[in-house]
Amino acid sequence: MTTIHEQDELHDAGADASYSTARARSARLQAMIDDPAAPGRDRLRVLTGDRPTGPLHIGHLFATLKSRVAFQDKGIDTFVLVADYQVITDRDDVGDIEDHVLGQVADYLATGIDPQRSTIFAHSAVPALNQLMLPFLSLVTEAELHRNPTVKAELAATGDRALSGLLLTYPVHQAADILFCHGTIVPVGRDQLPHIEQTRVIARRFNARYAEVFTEPDALMTDAAMLPGLDGTKMSTSRGNGIALSMTADETAARIRRARTDAQRRITFDPVGRPEIASMLTMIGLFTDREPGQIADEIGDGGAASLKRLLTDVVNDGLAAHRRRRAALIAEPGHLRSVLQDGNSRANAIADATLRDVREAMGMTY
The missing domain is CATH 3.40.50.620 (HUPs)
Structure with missing residues (x-):
């Protein structure tokens, strides 16, 4: 008879095997998607x-x-x-x-x-x-x-x-x-x-x-990866930690300005120890296609104020065209x-x- 611990190990091993199989199938699918001449x-x-x-x-x-x-x-x-x-x-x-x-x-x-x-x-x-x-x-x-x-x-x-x-x-x-x-x-x-x-x-x-x-x-x-909210937890508009695509530039700026950070002035990328700071850096990285750590190094001793200004600018710039199209659509x-x-x-x-x-x-x- 297997113990509960042994059953858990067997379950984990099965899950890992299933994940490996799924990854292999996924890779084959992606290759088909990327190849216009792929059979099927x-x-x-x-x-x-x-x-x-x-x-x-x-x-x-x-x-x-x-x-x-x-x-x-x-x-x-x-x-x-x-x-x-x-x-x-x-x-x-x-x-x-x-x-x-x-x-x-x-x-x-x-x-x-x-x-x-x-x-x-x-x-x-x-x-x-x-x-x-x-x-x-x-x-x-x-x-x-x-x-x-x-x-x-x-x-x-x-x-x-x-x-x-x-x-x-x-x-x-x-x-x-x-x-x-x-x-x-x-x-x-x-x-x-x-x-x-x-x-x-x-x-x-x-x-x-x-x-x-x-x-x-x-x-x-x-x-x-799941993009965390401004507080470092799962992004959700209902929690007040997300930036909705429907927000105006001013609403976005206000949401970011109110976001909590920490007492350390120097900006570093530390998802575990500084989840709020890391989340903001990650958002900037997604909009600018840059590494969060590099962005943190550039801000350095600029502190949370500089970080929030940069985040506000890149989000509002990055969503400007989407928001214009969205506003026209909502009007119809x-x-x-x-x-x-x-x-x-x-x-x-x-x-x-x-x-x-x-x-x-x-x-x-x-």
């Missing part, structure tokens, strides 16, 4: 998206938005999900959901996502996608869902709050997002790998039980709704066809 490249389809819980911020810009434009510009079929149903997985109030959705679409377009070449759509507008949840739920166990890291982390963070059924089945909903459109590529970080593996398992089990309908998707591993809400409606129509056609295939495979076409 025309069958690639990316599925990615965001929850409209509030304004998108500069973390989204560098972690995901720019890469979506790159996929599109390389001719990869790209689906971008406005995951409005997922807003209610872990909260009772959706907030001003319409404003958040339209603002998200405006940021997509302002970044360069072209609705003629990419499909922007919303969960709630594609009924057949969500109907796939029913057969997919029959292919997973409660224990498998509880083992998902996102579910485990949320359960640990809820305290006395009960885990909602939607949050428990969140990995299955993600599988429906990917499989309804036959997505083959899902850009993720390492922490999201279990979600992709769950989707692969669901596709495999459906094909084995009924008929070959789904292709198992692959994770495209991203090395983009009818156009934003039209973009979303066109994408919804495209997504619905695919989802309806997939659901027909699923029902035929299951013998439910009466």
Whole structure:
């Protein structure tokens, strides 16, 4: 009999092996994406998206938005999900959901996502996608869902709050997002790998039980690190530590000016010991394509005031064109709704066809 410690070691070893396998598959995918003549490249389809819980911020810009434009510009079929149903997985109030959705679409377009070449759509507008949840739920166990890291982390963070059924089945909903459109590529970080593996398992089990309908998707591993907020913790506009793409130059300056630093005058890049300073240096580095340590050396004894002035300047300069485009788009809400409606129509056609295939495979076409 193995001990708990030995079981943990076996689990860690298995996770490391799975990660190595995923990295190898990811490298092959990236090579296909980068080679216009690669066999099978025309069958690639990316599925990615965001929850409209509030304004998108500069973390989204560098972690995901720019890469979506790159996929599109390389001719990869790209689906971008406005995951409005997922807003209610872990909260009772959706907030001003319409404003958040339209603002998200405006940021997509302002970044360069072209609705003629990419499909922007919303969960709630594609009924057949969500109907796939029913057969997919029959292919997973409660224990498998509880083992998902996102579910485990949320359960640990809820305290006395009960885990909602939607949050428990969140990995299955993600599988429906990917499989309804036959997505083959899902850009993720390492922490999201279990979600992709769950989707692969669901596709495999459906094909084995009924008929070959789904292709198992692959994770495209991203090395983009999570951009911390001004306080050194995870960037979130609701925490007041993020810089939203929708902020004005003055709002950005005020947010940075109020950010806490520390008592040391000399600026150094020390993510562990000085997380707030390190976060600001990292932001400057992303906007200027320079190393944070080099920036710290140049500021030196200029102190936090010089650091904040530089950060304000590079952020406002770097976002100026985006903000101009965004403001023009927000002024035309009818156009934003039209973009979303066109994408919804495209997504619905695919989802309806997939659901027909699923029902035929299951013998439910009466």
